[in-house]
Amino acid sequence: MQGILDNLNPEQLKAVTLARQCALILAGAGSGKTRVLTTRIAYLIQTGAVSPAGILAVTFTNKAAREMLTRLSAMLPINTRGMWIGTFHGLCNRLLRIHFRDADLPQLFQILDSGDQQSLVKRLAKAQGIDEEKFPPRQLQAFINNCKEAGLRANAVEASDEFTRRMVTFYAEYDAQCNREGVVDFAELLLRTFELLSKNLDILQHYQARFRYILVDEFQDTNKLQYKWIKLLAGTNGCVFAVGDDDQSIYRFRGAEVGNMNELVRDFAITDVVKLEQNYRSQGNILDAANAIIAHNKARLGKNLWTAEGKGEPLRVYAAPNDEDEARFIVEEVRSLNREGIALSDMALLYRSNAQSRVLEHTLFRASVPYRVYGGLRFFERQEVKHALAYLRLAANPDDDTAFTRVVNFPPRGIGTRSVEQLQDASDQGLGSLMHGARTGIVGGRSGAALKQFVETIDALRKSSETLTLPELVEEVLERSRLKDHYGAEKDGQDRLENLNELINAAAAFAEDFEHGLEPAGEAQEDVANAGTPEQQILAAFLAHASLEAGEREAAAGQDALQLMTVHSAKGLEFSAVFISGLEEGLFPHENSMLEDGGVEEERRLMYVAITRARKRLYLSYAGSRMLHGQPRYGIVSRFVEEVPAQLCKWLVLPEKQFENRGQTTFFRGGEKRGLSPNWSAGGGRAPQADPGRYRSAERATFERQRPDEQPFSIGQNVRHAKFGDGVVIDFEGRGLDARVQVRFASEGTKWLALQFAKLTAV
DNA sequence: TGTACTTAAGTTTTT
DNA sequence: CTTAAGTACA
Numbered sequence: 001m002q003g004i005l006d007n008l009n010p011e012q013l014k015a016v017t018l019a020r021q022c023a024l025i026l027a028g029a030g031s032g033k034t035r036v037l038t039t040r041i042a043y044l045i046q047t048g049a050v051s052p053a054g055i056l057a058v059t060f061t062n063k064a065a066r067e068m069l070t071r072l073s074a075m076l077p078i079n080t081r082g083m084w085i086g087t088f089h090g091l092c093n094r095l096l097r098i099h100f101r102d103a104d105l106p107q108l109f110q111i112l113d114s115g116d117q118q119s120l121v122k123r124l125a126k127a128q129g130i131d132e133e134k135f136p137p138r139q140l141q142a143f144i145n146n147c148k149e150a151g152l153r154a155n156a157v158e159a160s161d162e163f164t165r166r167m168v169t170f171y172a173e174y175d176a177q178c179n180r181e182g183v184v185d186f187a188e189l190l191l192r193t194f195e196l197l198s199k200n201l202d203i204l205q206h207y208q209a210r211f212r213y214i215l216v217d218e219f220q221d222t223n224k225l226q227y228k229w230i231k232l233l234a235g236t237n238g239c240v241f242a243v244g245d246d247d248q249s250i251y252r253f254r255g256a257e258v259g260n261m262n263e264l265v266r267d268f269a270i271t272d273v274v275k276l277e278q279n280y281r282s283q284g285n286i287l288d289a290a291n292a293i294i295a296h297n298k299a300r301l302g303k304n305l306w307t308a309e310g311k312g313e314p315l316r317v318y319a320a321p322n323d324e325d326e327a328r329f330i331v332e333e334v335r336s337l338n339r340e341g342i343a344l345s346d347m348a349l350l351y352r353s354n355a356q357s358r359v360l361e362h363t364l365f366r367a368s369v370p371y372r373v374y375g376g377l378r379f380f381e382r383q384e385v386k387h388a389l390a391y392l393r394l395a396a397n398p399d400d401d402t403a404f405t406r407v408v409n410f411p412p413r414g415i416g417t418r419s420v421e422q423l424q425d426a427s428d429q430g431l432g433s434l435m436h437g438a439r440t441g442i443v444g445g446r447s448g449a450a451l452k453q454f455v456e457t458i459d460a461l462r463k464s465s466e467t468l469t470l471p472e473l474v475e476e477v478l479e480r481s482r483l484k485d486h487y488g489a490e491k492d493g494q495d496r497l498e499n500l501n502e503l504i505n506a507a508a509a510f511a512e513d514f515e516h517g518l519e520p521a522g523e524a525q526e527d528v529a530n531a532g533t534p535e536q537q538i539l540a541a542f543l544a545h546a547s548l549e550a551g552e553r554e555a556a557a558g559q560d561a562l563q564l565m566t567v568h569s570a571k572g573l574e575f576s577a578v579f580i581s582g583l584e585e586g587l588f589p590h591e592n593s594m595l596e597d598g599g600v601e602e603e604r605r606l607m608y609v610a611i612t613r614a615r616k617r618l619y620l621s622y623a624g625s626r627m628l629h630g631q632p633r634y635g636i637v638s639r640f641v642e643e644v645p646a647q648l649c650k651w652l653v654l655p656e657k658q659f660e661n662r663g664q665t666t667f668f669r670g671g672e673k674r675g676l677s678p679n680w681s682a683g684g685g686r687a688p689q690a691d692p693g694r695y696r697s698a699e700r701a702t703f704e705r706q707r708p709d710e711q712p713f714s715i716g717q718n719v720r721h722a723k724f725g726d727g728v729v730i731d732f733e734g735r736g737l738d739a740r741v742q743v744r745f746a747s748e749g750t751k752w753l754a755l756q757f758a759k760l761t762a763v
Numbered sequence: 764t765g766t767a768c769t770t771a772a773g774t775t776t777t778t
Numbered sequence: 779c780t781t782a783a784g785t786a787c788a
């Protein structure tokens with residue numbers, strides 16, 4: 001017992017050992033939030049306050065849920081299986097699988113990810129002859145999701161104008177179509193569960209009695225519906241332990257309501273909010289900067305981070321004449337820090353929007369600095385994987401029209417848009433799903449025959465799904481669908497084939513976990529009375545898994561590499577050294593945010609998150625000009641840089657030296673709320689020129705010294721390629737973007753590689 | 764029906 | 779600049 005409470009500070013201890021009462025823990029960045037959450041669970045179980053089965057812990061990401069489970073099993077020698085720890089969506093999926101009848105869902109309902117949802121919206125909008133100019137599919141999709149996340153069905157949405165009324169109608173038709181197909185989107189998982197519990201008192205009471213303790217992570221990110229969901233499950237006797245930080249609320253654009261924190265305090269009569277303000281991550285100056293910036297926001301719950309550590313280094317601020325120079329500066333600093341012994345993987349290069357990574361990547365590449373970009377395509381989102389999954393989905397549920405349209409003519413089998421339209425028309429007239437139409441031979445001629453073949457393939461797969469193990473079934477899918485043949489024949493299909501093989505492995509691994517009850521759905525299985533064949537159960541669980549957990553981001557080679565990511569994806573992480581780039585008005589804070597009410601405050605919280613990622617070193621940089629959409633844009637320093645107290649900063653180049661004629665160029669600074677004037681002057685505007693004298697020539701000299709780095713590979717050099725492995729450069733031609741190198745690989749033979757595309761690193 | 768060209772548009776993201 | 783989506787043509 002003593003063990004788990006050791007080394008907690010007084011506030012952490014208070015939070016962990018609270019008596020049975022609802023609580024809001026205001027946990028600042030780096031204050032040991034996850035530790036408090038997991039220790040609280042361990043404490044409750046160890047003191048016998050509750051059995052593991054009485055715990056419900058909700059997170060936003062699978063990663064956070066896994067982290068919690070890992071730490072928990074390190075703390076307690078218990079079986080974590082009975083515990084409900086997971087994401088909102090994962091837990092809802094679990095509930096709906098158990099109570100599919102009461103939720104009015106087919107047993108093997110499928111989950112649409114955002115991409116699937118968008119194709120469904122597009123298909124439906126087209127079928128209804130909706131003007132895509134007036135109602136862009138993206139907007140329709142957003143409208144539906146916003147409604148659902150507010151807990152509103154179409155019949156509950158108030159529409160005052162014609163435009164909204166049309167969208168509401170569409171929403172109703174969309175839902176009807178989902179029901180026909182037996183599919184649910186992400187927001188539907190939550191709304192459907194909420195309705196299930198609202199309408200079935202016995203089920204609600206069962207779970208209210210079971211989950212005596214409900215814990216919520218990142219509470220500031222909950223949306224309206226999620227909060228209602230928590231409230232419903234907690235009931236009058238529940239005990240909610242919410243951990244959050246209003247200063248780190250950066251997801252308002254996807255429906256997060258910081259106001260839920262105040263609601264919670266009111267609804268659950270919380271009398272004292274526990275504040276965790278001691279920061280164990282950043283040194284003093286960094287923390288002071290964060291506090292100073294966030295102090296500009298109004299309507300905060302109020303919290304000030306402090307540290308027992310010293311002040312540490314000052315913040316480094318660099319004003320670059322342009323984006324390329326900014327990148328060059330960062331790369332030099334990264335190398336210098338690396339020489340001082342900081343691992344590349346312990347440094348992060350942050351930016352506001354993904355588009356900014358290109359210049360940075362280019363410069364890093366030329367300088368042979370290994371890096372890893374977060375935010376790429378994930379495994380289950382890859383085209384070839386989604387195709388294979390669509391066949392699996394049809395095997396599980398032939399009425400899944402989204403899956404049907406995706407693969408009915410992929411690989412190409414002579415079924416064109418015309419034929420699919422015929423099926424669609426028939427379906428619109430109430431003649432059933434697309435698959436049903438294909439089966440009944442609505443389409444004649446060659447296409448009709450091809451369709452018949454397709455139906456037979458799916459039927460065969462469906463039969464196989466009843467008996468084959470999951471990995472066997474996946475293999476069968478790859479063969480029968482001819483996906484393997486198709487990608488095998490494609491000249492650049494090797495990577496895709498590898499991913500398809502990887503899917504078999506993923507299926508095997510999943511089946512294994514499922515059998516051992518490691519997958520939560522494995523337990524849910526016990527609760528289901530009438531379950532179909534076990535093989536079909538596993539298939540449904542696997543498909544849900546593929547939608548809910550898109551898989552780890554593309555794993556780079558395990559080497560030490562600089563971490564590149566948006567500020568959003570940096571949330572929750574920490575690094576010894578952090579570079580925040582592109583600190584210009586219009587970029588960060590983003591220009592679009594200035595039009596929204598409270599938009600700049602959200603951007604400021606984003607800046608706060610960025611700063612508090614750093615342990616020891618923090619760099620802020622901005623560029624006088626930046627290439628955007630192929631044209632130069634001229635910007636001025638972000639207000640966020642100016643909000644940092646001057647005494648915390650060390651300017652590496654004095655700003656006035658770079659922008660000599662700044663006073664002559666007219667720049668606008670948007671207001672916090674109105675922001676009517678653009679903060680970027682367009683391409684034709686006058687640039688803040690660098691001082692043609694001293695500064696420029698000094699920079700030129702630096703560029704000259706950098707020259708050799710432009711051609712990082714010389715003959716005889718050892719290099720590494722992400723796919724082909726290690727090799728040696730044996731020839732070279734071209735310059736700049738056209739440059740190609742010939743590399744002899746240890747295992748893959750000799751290849752010519754375009755430097756522009758191939759990710760080669762020096763070894 | 765599939766390929767090649769043109770054109771438009773371009774925050775942040777998890778489930 | 780890049781990418782995606784849509785249109786014209788073989």
